[in-house]
Amino acid sequence: xxxxxxxxxxxxxxxxxxxxxxxxxxxxxxxxxxxxxxxxxxxxxxxxxxxxxxxxxxxxxxxxxxxxxxxxxxxxxxxxxxxxxxxxxxxxxxxxxxxxxxxxxxxxxxxxxxxxxxxxxxxxxxxxxxxxxxxxxxxxxxxxxxxxxxxxxxxxxxxxxxxxxxxxxxxxxxxxxxxxxxxxxxxxxxxxxxxxxxxxxxxxxxxxxxxxxxxxxxxxxxxxxxxxxxxxxxxxxxxxxxxxxxxxxxxxxxxxxxxxxxxxxxxxxxxxxxxxxxxxxxxxxxxxxxxxxxxxxxxxxxxxxxxxxxxxxxxxxxxxxxxxxxxxxxxxxxxxxxxxxxxxxxxxxxxxxxxxxxxxxxxxxxxxxxxxxxxxxxxxxxxxxxxxxxxxxxxxxxxxxxxxxxxxxxxxxxxxxxxxxxxxxxxxxxxxxxxxxxxxxxxxxxxxxxxxxxxxxxxxxxx
Amino acid sequence: xxxxxxxxxxxxxxxxxxxxxxxxxxxxxxxxxxxxxxxxxxxxxxxxxxxxxxxxxxxxxxxxxxxxxxxxxxxxxxxxxxxxxxxxxxxxxxxxxxxxxxxxxxxxxxxxxxxxxxxxxxxxxxxxxxxxxxxxxxxxxxxxxx
Numbered sequence: 001x002x003x004x005x006x007x008x009x010x011x012x013x014x015x016x017x018x019x020x021x022x023x024x025x026x027x028x029x030x031x032x033x034x035x036x037x038x039x040x041x042x043x044x045x046x047x048x049x050x051x052x053x054x055x056x057x058x059x060x061x062x063x064x065x066x067x068x069x070x071x072x073x074x075x076x077x078x079x080x081x082x083x084x085x086x087x088x089x090x091x092x093x094x095x096x097x098x099x100x101x102x103x104x105x106x107x108x109x110x111x112x113x114x115x116x117x118x119x120x121x122x123x124x125x126x127x128x129x130x131x132x133x134x135x136x137x138x139x140x141x142x143x144x145x146x147x148x149x150x151x152x153x154x155x156x157x158x159x160x161x162x163x164x165x166x167x168x169x170x171x172x173x174x175x176x177x178x179x180x181x182x183x184x185x186x187x188x189x190x191x192x193x194x195x196x197x198x199x200x201x202x203x204x205x206x207x208x209x210x211x212x213x214x215x216x217x218x219x220x221x222x223x224x225x226x227x228x229x230x231x232x233x234x235x236x237x238x239x240x241x242x243x244x245x246x247x248x249x250x251x252x253x254x255x256x257x258x259x260x261x262x263x264x265x266x267x268x269x270x271x272x273x274x275x276x277x278x279x280x281x282x283x284x285x286x287x288x289x290x291x292x293x294x295x296x297x298x299x300x301x302x303x304x305x306x307x308x309x310x311x312x313x314x315x316x317x318x319x320x321x322x323x324x325x326x327x328x329x330x331x332x333x334x335x336x337x338x339x340x341x342x343x344x345x346x347x348x349x350x351x352x353x354x355x356x357x358x359x360x361x362x363x364x365x366x367x368x369x370x371x372x373x374x375x376x377x378x379x380x381x382x383x384x385x386x387x388x389x390x391x392x393x394x395x396x397x398x399x400x401x402x403x404x405x406x407x408x409x410x411x412x413x414x415x416x417x418x419x420x421x422x423x424x425x426x427x428x429x430x431x432x433x434x435x436x437x438x439x440x441x442x443x444x445x446x447x448x449x450x451x452x453x454x455x456x457x458x459x460x461x462x463x
Numbered sequence: 464x465x466x467x468x469x470x471x472x473x474x475x476x477x478x479x480x481x482x483x484x485x486x487x488x489x490x491x492x493x494x495x496x497x498x499x500x501x502x503x504x505x506x507x508x509x510x511x512x513x514x515x516x517x518x519x520x521x522x523x524x525x526x527x528x529x530x531x532x533x534x535x536x537x538x539x540x541x542x543x544x545x546x547x548x549x550x551x552x553x554x555x556x557x558x559x560x561x562x563x564x565x566x567x568x569x570x571x572x573x574x575x576x577x578x579x580x581x582x583x584x585x586x587x588x589x590x591x592x593x594x595x596x597x598x599x600x601x602x603x604x605x606x607x608x609x
Contacts, residue, residue: 101475101479103476103480106484107483109483110483110484110486110490113490114486114487117494118490118494120494121493121494121498124502125500127501128502128505129505129506130506131506131508131510131514131552134508138549138551138552141552142555145552145555145556146555148556149526151526151527152526152556152557155558161559161560162547162551186556187514187553189511218479221483222479222483222486225483226482226489228486228493229486229489229490229492231496234493360493361489361492361493361496363488364485364490364492365489366489369482369485369486369489372481372485373482376474376477376478376481376482377470377479378467381467438469438470439468439469439470440469440471440479441470441475
């Protein structure tokens with residue numbers, strides 16, 4: 001139980017950071033903005049406490065000291081930031097009222113039921129498989145066990161003992177190790193299970209509430225339930241791999257960047273988006289690619305204001321750069337000469353198309369559902385913001401190119417990696433796509449006459 | 464050009480209702496597939512069982528000590544690879560080294576495939592003493608001559 005409490009504590013530590021950023025300031029309705037704020041605190045808190053505790057372990061602290069110092073430092077900094085910036089959010093409320101649509105309850109109900117089914121399926125899997133999928137116990141959680149002791153943590157980056165993926169970033173194992181250090185029960189499956197559940201449930205909820213606030217509640221709940229029709233999310237969520245946390249961090253960073261644009265590239269929100277992107281880069285190599293893509297897009301869109309994004313990213317970026325530079329074992333690099341091998345490119349493309357087809361079950365395939373939504377409701381005019389769509393689309397392209405130029409010795413990745421990669425990009429793609437769709441709105445009701453006499457006099461006048 | 468940010472009327476209702484219902488149907492389909500998978504595969508490699516089996520004896524072995532591993536499964540076999548990997552997970556943060564490694568640790572874990580395997584004899588053949596029979600043909604051994 002202490003392990004689970006540690007995860008909830010990390011979530012709570014993230015909250016003043018989100019609050020201080022004022023990313024959700026001015027959004028209406030307020031209760032929904034508060035929920036979005038709380039949801040954003042989850043990836044911030046869980047990832048930031050894990051990243052800093054690992055950095056302190058690397059710096060020479062014992063595992064419990066590293067975990068407690070990281071929590072204390074982040075809690076104090078977050079609360080100080082919140083106190084200092086608490087008046088910054090008292091700006092006039094400029095957000096327009098969401099459009100009234102009296103059938104909003106229908107997608108809300110579908111989203112709610114879909115989410116319950118998702119949680120039920122998650123527990124059905126973990127009841128029989130508390131150890132997660134193969135890579136969870138043979139690599140990710142194994143490395144987490146090494147990280148629970150100052151005398152053994154370097155084994156998490158030592159490939160000599162047959163450890164797979166010893167060069168992979170350590171953020172996700174650090175999340176799990178932190179829970180085990182608090183709980184005192186090494187290998188307690190409740191910690192990776194609960195952490196996976198939090199990150200995976202946060203993905204549809206973040207997409208749903210962000211769309212509900214940025215566009216309209218009906219579009220938010222529709223976006224959420226379309227996401228819940230995608231196979232990779234269901235298949236990967238209980239597997240306890242790093243792909244689900246990375247997907248959550250990527251989505252959260254993109255959402256906060258979109259929230260920053262709404263307030264003329266608010267520096268607080270941009271800094272939070274930068275922090276989340278750098279944490280994604282500390283979690284998996286795909287996160288690092290996303291970091292570069294979002295940085296470039298924001299420089300293009302926000303110009304000089306993107307400096308705040310870079311500033312916010314710096315603390316976690318140091319870890320993301322330092323890990324492969326000074327700590328991770330050197331592995332076979334990418335082989336750009338393979339780009340000449342068009343047959344290999346064809347295999348990658350075919351596997352990508354296969355994974356696109358397997359993204360959902362007919363007729364509830366997410367691509368078909370989104371296409372139907374965009375066709376019936378139409379796209380916004382003048383067009384909505386396209387840049388959030390460009391970032392995950394380029395991330396997919398980068399993933400495919402990386403698979404193309406991956407050395408043949410690990411060529412099996414072409415067959416297995418795409419399903420996992422889909423869980424990183426499906427939510428950001430859907431979020432950005434639904435941002436471009438028109439919101440459904442009910443026609444205004446004809447005004448009722450105030451009383452019968454007024455109606456009579458009106459009729460008399462008409463005669 | 465007038466701003467077109469909303470869609471109204473029957474078109475909006477039809478779009479929202481159709482997508483919501485079909486997407487919920489999709490979630491139901493996914494639930495069915497996940498449930499079916501979960502009932503078919505329940506810890507296929509017995510990872511948790513191995514962890515529970517080894518947990519009581521791990522207190523005897525310092526976390527910095529390497530632990531040896533031998534098995535009678537054919538080398539390179541998927542079952543052998545899985546057994547080595549889940550035993551490594553069970554004893555971590557201690558490092559598990561295979562029988563073929565140059566380093567010869569004090570503590571060893573032997574996993575035999577036959578249900579009625581003679582654990583003590585398997586240890587004797589390798590110069591080890593059986594310290595504890597952990598059940599399911601898994602034994603904790605100590606290398607002799609230290």
